[in-house]
Amino acid sequence: MVYRYHSRIMVEHLPERIDPLALAEKRRQFKGSLPLSQLVRLQEVLLNPDGLVRFELKFGKVGKLSMVTGYVEAELELQCQCCLGPIAWLVSNQVKLAVVSSIDEADLLPESCDPLLLEEETISLADILQEELLLAIPSIPQHGQCDASAAPREELAQTPDTPKRPNPFAVLAEMKK
Template sequence: MTERLPDFIDPLGLVKKQADMRGTAAVAQMPRLVEAVMEPVGEVEIELHFRREGRVPTIEGRVSADLTLQCQCCLGPLAWRVDSPVKLGVVATLEEANLLPETHEPLLIGDDPQVRLLDIVEDELLLALPIIPQHSRCGAHAEPESLEEPGRKNPFGVLAALKKV
């Protein structure tokens, strides 16, 4: 296991060595993730194992981080823990990607064996984020705030009374 993570890796070379990697990286080093979070602070914990499953070179492990997202209801900060499993099949072509087991996501490397490690980590984190982040109290069951002024009659009050009948 290594503590200092390399910038670029050769996934197939690491699979041949059956390498293990463990370390951390700053959230601020991942530009697409920085755009998705409210505060780009903290670190991502990375643990990856490079193995072969049958004929498929794989990368398995976990990425985890404590992120601050923006609630899309109240626009306030939302603490979000990501602890996502990683299970990638390393492929060179789209045809190989189509042959992967359903349990694996493809990592398309093409002709260049070098891949930026943080791109893999960033992809996994982005996939683990909710589509619409929101607090549980801001969900669909939360009572909407009244926009009425106190003492002013609601013009639709009669309709509300009919609805209760």
């Protein structure tokens, strides 16, 4: 594994599972990166499994709400569903999550906040990042101007070069001299 050394370092700095409520009370912050290879569900939509997600997550309180803010950044390689070729997809998203413990609570959140549904006491840090990246990916990735859809038209326009035949008028021109 290419990232073995890297991920071992990460584990020292970043806990694998976190308690967002406790971290919000302590106003903890995490900044770092994680190999994309650790994000199993994301891998299903990636053409190239390599790369990193860089992130900063700040835990804090707004009134009674426990919040997670920050950003996620990654350069993903998706597969165009039109030509099956690679698409470089740059993710650079602000994170604004409010920790909730039920769907009802989530419904009460202002629209500017996404819910972070806490079903157990702790949640995997990688899961939070993975969710943010999945939200930033189109459901059907496609090139803006995909070659596959343009190709048939291009082929018509570029009819194979006709072999160079002597121009009959050139002969005429010669004769006029």
